[in-house]
Structures are given as C-alpha cells and as structure tokens.
Amino acid sequence: MINVAIIMGGYSSEFEISLKSGNVVHKNLDSALYRSHRVHILKEKWVYVDESNQEFPINKDDFSVEVNGTKITFDVVFNAIHGTPGEDGLMQAYLELIGIPQTSCDMYQSALTFNKRDLLSVLKPYGIKTATSFYLNKGDIINETEILEKVGLPCFVKPNKSGSSFGISKVKSKEELLPAIEVAYKEDNEIIIESFLDGTEVSVGVINYKGETKVLPMTEIVSENDFFDYEAKYLGKSQEITPARISDEIHSKVASTAKKAYEILKMRGFSRSEFIIVNGEPFMLEMNTVPGLTTESILPQQAREAGISLPELFGNAIQEALNN
Structure with missing residues (x-):
C-alpha cells in the first residue's frame, strides 16, 4: 500500500x-x-x-x-x-x-511558470505568440501615457505572480489605470500590463498520461463578466464549454502550441494553459502547474471528456511521480 x-x-x-x-x-x-x-x-x-x-x-x-x-x-x-x-x-x-x-513539475519549471513575465519571455523565441505587454515593479515611476501608447485600451493589469484572477483588472480608460495598478500591487510587487486580445478564450490541459504527453479536450471560456475573473471562475459567472466550439484546424493549432510549450519547458504533471485565439492564431496568456482539481474545475472536466475518471487522473499522477 x-x-x-x-x-x-x-x-x-x-x-x-x-x-x-x-x-x-x-x-x-x-x-x-x-x-x-x-x-x-x-x-x-x-x-x-x-x-x-x-x-x-x-x-x-x-x-x-x-x-x-x-x-x-x-x-x-x-x-x-x-x-x-x-x-x-x-x-x-x-x-x-x-x-x-x-x-507536480520540478522546482525550476514551477518557479518559471509562476512568473508570468518570465514564462512568456522564455517561450517567445520558440514562436509562441503573446500579447503586447508593459512591466512595472513596485516603486517604479508610472508614466500612464507611455504605458497606454504601448498596450492601448482596453488593457489588462495583472499581478505577475498570483492565481485565481486575484488582483486583475480590465482597464477601459486612462483614469482607471492607476487604481488598477494599486489593486495589482496588493497581490504582488511586480505587475504585467497587457494589451486586450479580442478573440475566443480557451483553457488547455496538458498532462503526462501513462508516460506520454497528452493534450486534453479544450474548454472554451465565455464569461458573463468583463473577463474570466474570480466570480466567473468560482461563482458561476461564466460558461465553460468542453469541448470548445472551434474548428478542427484551429483546435490542432492550439493543441500543438500547448504541447510544444509543455515539452519545451520539460514539464511533467498537470498543466493548464490559457490562450486567446485571434484570427485563427493562439496567443498564450499563462500556464498553471497546479490547476484546480475540484469536481467543477476545468482540468477534471477535460479529463472526464477524454474518458479519464478522477481516480484514474489522480492515480496516474502518483504513478508518474513514482516512475520519475
């Protein structure tokens, strides 16, 4: 036992x-x-x-x-x-x-993926597309004009290292920028400000399953709120549609991008990456390496769609860790 x-x-x-x-x-x-x-x-x-x-x-x-x-x-x-x-x-x-x-994955991969700015910087040279972004650290001088000239409006202000959408704001006017930065600084002393990508949001689970890299069926996120925030994630203010309503061609493009990111980073264990599809091209937002595992969480939904029960999903993770 x-x-x-x-x-x-x-x-x-x-x-x-x-x-x-x-x-x-x-x-x-x-x-x-x-x-x-x-x-x-x-x-x-x-x-x-x-x-x-x-x-x-x-x-x-x-x-x-x-x-x-x-x-x-x-x-x-x-x-x-x-x-x-x-x-x-x-x-x-x-x-x-x-x-x-x-x-879960090893120490380096875990630290890297938890830092949104570093993760996207490492993946960019491999042709993985990302939003236009602006970085701030606590104490930096904030030049609102310079920020908005680079990322435009609307834009997203995010803590660099936090999850479950804590501290994220969608900014629609110059007046909203400073308050949004203050909110993000409550979660982290580093911030990433990203241009708004107008497209379909999908969440893609990639796992080691029986020794192979497996991309799970994707979930399309349709938020009732302005974006996939805490309420949308946990308080039912969104539709999570698995499998996502995208063409086979786009599906295979997103799946190969998610798998490529997983393998470039030498990941193992669970991962769930978020993408926005704009004009048929996937743009990566982030990768979570300890995604939610409650029955209503996205990764278990995707496993279910792939015919993998929770006991199989969790048991496989343990066997992979022991084999590693």
Whole structure:
C-alpha cells in the first residue's frame, strides 16, 4: 500500500480553493492502492489532519508525522497547493532535497511558470505568440501615457505572480489605470500590463498520461463578466464549454502550441494553459502547474471528456511521480 500525503492550503489568497482541491483528491484516490493522508501547509502550521479533523504537527526534518505514538512516513506527495509555496517551486525544492517524489513539475519549471513575465519571455523565441505587454515593479515611476501608447485600451493589469484572477483588472480608460495598478500591487510587487486580445478564450490541459504527453479536450471560456475573473471562475459567472466550439484546424493549432510549450519547458504533471485565439492564431496568456482539481474545475472536466475518471487522473499522477 502506497502512503500518499496530499498537501493543500498554501500561503496565498488561493488557500481555500486549494483545500477544496485537496479534499477532492483525498476522496477520489483508489483506497485499494493508496493510503491517503491530508496535510495542511499553512503559514502558521504544517499539520496532518486525520478523519476526525484532529491535527498532528509535521516534522519538517523528514516530512513525517507522529500519530498516537506511531511514526508515519510518505512514499509520495500529491501537490494540490495553488499559489505559494506549492506552485512557485518552494515545496518542490524542499521535497527534492529530502528525497520524496511529488506529482507536480520540478522546482525550476514551477518557479518559471509562476512568473508570468518570465514564462512568456522564455517561450517567445520558440514562436509562441503573446500579447503586447508593459512591466512595472513596485516603486517604479508610472508614466500612464507611455504605458497606454504601448498596450492601448482596453488593457489588462495583472499581478505577475498570483492565481485565481486575484488582483486583475480590465482597464477601459486612462483614469482607471492607476487604481488598477494599486489593486495589482496588493497581490504582488511586480505587475504585467497587457494589451486586450479580442478573440475566443480557451483553457488547455496538458498532462503526462501513462508516460506520454497528452493534450486534453479544450474548454472554451465565455464569461458573463468583463473577463474570466474570480466570480466567473468560482461563482458561476461564466460558461465553460468542453469541448470548445472551434474548428478542427484551429483546435490542432492550439493543441500543438500547448504541447510544444509543455515539452519545451520539460514539464511533467498537470498543466493548464490559457490562450486567446485571434484570427485563427493562439496567443498564450499563462500556464498553471497546479490547476484546480475540484469536481467543477476545468482540468477534471477535460479529463472526464477524454474518458479519464478522477481516480484514474489522480492515480496516474502518483504513478508518474513514482516512475520519475
């Protein structure tokens, strides 16, 4: 029986969504193959949480836990932490140092993809298209005219390193720019301001499945709000249409771009990349390496469409981590 620690929570605004994801994994792992343990990684504590919600502190020296006099060690870690420290390379580096395999990509890929500016800069030379962008760091002088001359209106102001659309604003006039920058700075001290791409938004899951890179059926995002923001993602203010309503030709172009990005970066584990299709060309916005895993999340929807159940999806991730 394989002992699995499902790490969930994290230190960012996304911790509640992560706890949901982790609990879905816990419920859906095949109990004939895996002994599943929930581990909450929170700023103030790292604890193993048993079935009666009793907490036992994790020993950070070897990532073990003592429960009623018995020491439990883990064969593998299932990473369900969105945001820091599970999606930016910190947990990956720690687990690699102590020699425990884990289900997400490696430390470098994790840190790179979590930084939107760096990710897009690395992929650009490979012909992967991106929006026109302007970068700001906290403390920089803000020249609104210069920014808008480069990116135009409307534009998007985003924290460089955050997820679940926290801190993102769509700016339609010059007057809205400074307040949007302030909102983004609440999440991160680095900002990316991008030109508006008018097209079809699709979300593309790419995973290692049975040793192969597999592109899952795509999801078309139709937001009732101005863009795919937090409300649209989690409070039902959007339609997520899987498979996406795009032609076979465009589908194969987007799929090959998503697969190319995954393989250029030497990714493994789950990934979900966001693209806007403009005049038949995919423009990449970002890549998430610990995407939502709740039953209503996009990647599980896509797996279902591909005929992969949640127990198969999660079990495969563990087997891939152990084989790696």
